[in-house]
Amino acid sequence: MAILEISHVSKFFGGLAANSDVSFTMEAGMIMGLIGPNGAGKTTLFNCITGYYPPSKGEIIFKGRRMNGLQPDKVCKLGMVRTWQKVRPLAKLSVVDNVMVGALCRTNSLKVARAIALEQIEVVGLSHKTDFLAGSLPIGERKKLEVARVLATKPELLLLDEVMGGLNPAESEEIVRLILDIKARGVSQMVIEHDMKTIMRISDRIVVLNSGEKLTEGSPEEVVHNQAVIDAYLGESHA
């Protein structure tokens, strides 16, 4: 069953097309990698999907429902939530309070929210930092906090925008394990990542964007051997 259908989505900023005529379908339970050189329109597409920008053209269908024009909070309530490339911790709140804000999306009880939050904090491995202020965490733990917070909203589809950016190899490896763990729980994920090795390893399917357009789509195997992808990343002289 398709959990997300992107059909002919374009987003214009003035005359600039950040996304133009992008279409693809994502099956439930899979990890979809979204790659492309800088400025390819990956984050813009995330913003369109999660309601931060209305797409200029095209449709976004989530679980059979048209999402165009829905605000991010409604999108989250329907089960689709994103993390931020530049992390956004609620700095003056503790780790557990941060995650509780996410959990309160599904409950009005602080007690229930706290229980959900503690559970998700354990999943991402931050239990030793529960009562620390979010603003005091180093970058690796902030990224984990970001993931715990979105998990607490009980999503069906998670959009991860460069959760491994700026992390050292050991930390990246932990996040990889976390992403695979989340997949094992049946949550679908769309992942933007720059590290090719990692994205090839975790993705079931990959969409490549370049200059706002979809260049190609396929299994990791197909994508690495695609001539257009190699050209886009390395320049045509290497072809």
Added chain:
Amino acid sequence: MASATTSRFSRSALIKLAVGLVLVGGLFAVPRYVSSPYALHIMILIFLSTIMGESWNILGGYTGQYSVGHAAYFGVGAYTTVMLMQFRQVPPWIGVWAGIAAVLVVALIIGSICFRLRGPYFVLASIAVAEIMRLSATNLDKFTKGAEGILATEIPVFIIGEHVVTDFLTKVPFYYIGLSLALLTIAVTWAVQHSKLGYYFQAIREDQDAAHSLGINIPLYKNIGLAISATLTALAGSFYAIYVGFVDPSTVLSLDLSVQIVLVCIIGGIGTIYGPVVGALALVPLSEALRSNAIAEGLFKSGIVDPASATGTFLKENLAHAHVLIYGILVVLVILFMPEGLLGFLRKLGARLKQGRA
């Protein structure tokens, strides 16, 4: 915040509760032992500042929307209550509900327009709206008597059944009303902080976009914050109007008042339950001392300065007039050296002392 909920019945919480109850009991007993109208007046002003500060704190401190136009809600509450009493003989304890209703309408209009703006733009818009209210009250003189103001001469006697509760002729009833309202606003703030609302307000304050992505309906929760804040501010306005017995645009709708409300919070400690209380306790006596020239008197009495000397004459003549200046300098000092307000500073000091002992 969260850790407090898990250890709700711990010993320190019980001690806090006991201290709180004794304090409140003591405050209710004060008028039995204190007969000086001036002392009661100062206490009433402290209560009033607390009410205003706590009200603003819900929108400014918790939700992070720095309104510098809270005089609009204060003034509309004050005017509605006084006008109904003076022109329609509606007793204030009924008029205040009309005041709250009027303020909620104003807040809804202001909220739906100004909450599209963020940061400094919201601040400017909130000032603009309050100024519009002030100018309207000044110029619609058929309706509000304009700059002349309205003198409340018809405060009715409060009777339940046959029993005269109070005739509002002394300061004592106002003391009790002020104290009750201050406790009410503190209780509301406590309830907000220990609920989903408090979490959502603070999430919006810390990062609006992140909050939005986590399922928080931003305009809805900002407007809820404003509604709570404006309602309590309207109560403060109504209370002030009946206590002082006079309203005019340049006091109850002034930018000065809006700034004053913000300062109570900033000085005391923003986004905390007791910050505004501390702010009121510091600012009211300070401004009274400066205004009444108590500082110059103190210097003379303690013999530091001879009242007959040149310095003495200078201080006697000028210190009272300079109270705004001194007040301003103190505010700047607090903001510079105690960014978390007096309460934050005292807490840090306490923590350091504890560490030193251990």
